[in-house]
Amino acid sequence: MDKVVATAAQAVADVPDGASLAVGGFGMSGVPAALIAALLEQGATNLETISNNLGVDGFGLGTLLAAGRIRRTIGSYVGNNKEFARQYLAGEIELELTPQGTLAERLRAGGAGIPAFFTPAGVGTQVADGGLPWRYDADGGVAVRSPRKEVREFGGRGHVLEEAIVPDYALVHAWKGDRHGNLAYRRSARNFNPVCATAGRITIAQVEHLVEPGELDPDAVHTPGVHVQRVVHVPDAAKPVEFRTVRS
Template identity: 55%
Template sequence: MIFQLIRMKLHFNHLLLRALTFRSSTHGFPDKSLFSTGVSVHAPVFYKSSVEAIKDIPSGSKLLVGGFGLCGVPDNLLAGLVRTGVSNLTVVSDSAGTDEHGLGQLVKTRQIKRILASFIGNNKEFERQYLQGEIEVEFTPQGTLAERIRAGGAGIPAFYTSTGVGTMVHKGGSPIKYNTNGTVCTQSQEKEHREFNKRTFLLEEAIIGDFALVKAKMADKAGNLVFSKTARNFNPPMCKAAKITIAEVEELVEIGEIPPDRVHVPAIYVQRVVQGEKLIKNIEFSTSTENASNKTNTDAKTATEHSKEIIARRTACEFKNGMYANLGIGIPTLAVDFIPKNISVFLQSENGLLGMGPEPAAADVDADLINAGKKAISCIPGSSFFSSDESFAMIRGGHIDLTVLGGMQVSENGDLANWMVPGRKVRGMGGAMDLVSAPATRVIVTMLHNEKDGSPKILEMCTLPLTGEHCVDLIITELAVFKLDSQGLTLVELCEDVDLERVRSSTGAKFQVASDLKPMEQA
């Protein structure tokens, strides 16, 4: 008799827990439509509004916020945080959005105390607050950030990576907080390192958040999530690394409408779901073939544009048939237009696309399909989409044959600086540190030969914070092409109508001249 009473009490408690778990966010009653499915007590709670879904987030919380630029960002949830007025937040996100959108909403209202990010991007207000000591910033290489989040979700406390070796990430000194007079108040500390197979690796700690705010294309009533194209980015790993994951979705469907083999994030990682009140689809740089054509037809090329085209045409000569390549923002992306028609190259974009195509027609612009420069793009047949942690597994694992980056400075021994001018210009390193540290990946730097004031960019030693040590294999400028190897810096090609003396006077480093010096190739 006693055992029967115990079993009855346990059964009653079980039913009560189910009822509390499936409560309605607006009425406090269970959603009866879910009971008939046999969903367990761990199923997520579904909310009617974004504010209801996030209203219990307290000040001082650590938030993991999905998205890349403005793509895949949970704008409705962020707007809800603005309404609740929660403050003193620590935010982990790839970038800071823009002045008006994405995380820019919380920056504008000064609700963020500290952010861990890889790229500030085009948020001028964020940059201003950082340089004036009003917000703290911990810059983290994009691939390291993705892996720290992935490790947090997998229960791995720390890991070793070669990304950032020899830079401020390794040695410390990166400004976290400035004083109001522009001096550094707080800076990063040196990281522990260790040798593996004669290479140096840094110890990086995992990231776990109190709450994750993510954006998905679709959820079913079990809580499984599906993402659209490059809007996947940082969202999946962040779902797994938080104590409570809150998913903003565009569409909510019944259980069974998402085939099991099409689920991107299983329901076990999702605690709350809300269908966004507004369908927000912003693109930072909305470009199309029509826009590009109009610009070409109406604007005469400036001297700088002409120089960049010379560099892009020469860069295109480096692509080989069947190659996997990653292109940084700026000049590197211009090279795509000059790839020979008989060459097939799979371009990888670190925000989650392998098989990047050209700019789309205006009618085909899709806010869920952007490149690492936050511009609308297309994809080619045979392409694939994936999350940011998967993207950097490709990069760190040495599966990318070639990476092409822009540069601020390159030293004669192959050091690269391209992410910060301390106290003046801050964008963040993005994925560049990961790309240049990848084994078996050839690194090409494309840049104008000199600064606007005429000072050289190729130097004996870099004076700006490094992106990587001894990592550059080839430099392409509008004047010349230099090879870097164990013999040092060697001039191998000269642009048409450029003589050797001009290159010497424009270069701030010692270099050798190849015995078979050639005219610069052009695609």
């Protein structure tokens, strides 16, 4: 039952080329930066990531992006990362742009064993009708477009069918975790971490505080240990500030 591994490098050592990864975080909050840095050092390439965004230049998934290690990404926000925009427009990376709530539900459904679901989000747009540019070619033309999705009416309103996401691995950041893999997140750092944690076939968690089994109040556990395969203690987890706003 002890799922603790000694280092982040050991935790991601078996991630192969071409793996799909759900990665928690939102902007710079709750990002499993130590695991991402270990994966950068490990060398896996041709990766597919599923995350709200691809970090920022020089931090989080932005480091894997800058190294040319991400082939495809599913996300809902492409701002604040100039390298991401450059690669996408140059045809170097494929982007499946997904409404934010739909992305969260696709991950949640994957963890719950639900293969697909209907949602009104995106009906009447290219999300449902198809045609979104997933990948450009080197000349600026569209090389790959999103497909048309099934739309059905429920209660007199159109709904689009969205498929669940079950990635090979999930990388998440938690405030506290025990040796059995039970996790608790803190405030805004919870964000996409819980749904990523349940969706992954193999979930790896970096935790700021490692505690013994029984020390976490069961009512405070956000992700039960049954969903987590590896835990790494990262007491000095990086927490940069994305936008610092102070009074003059």
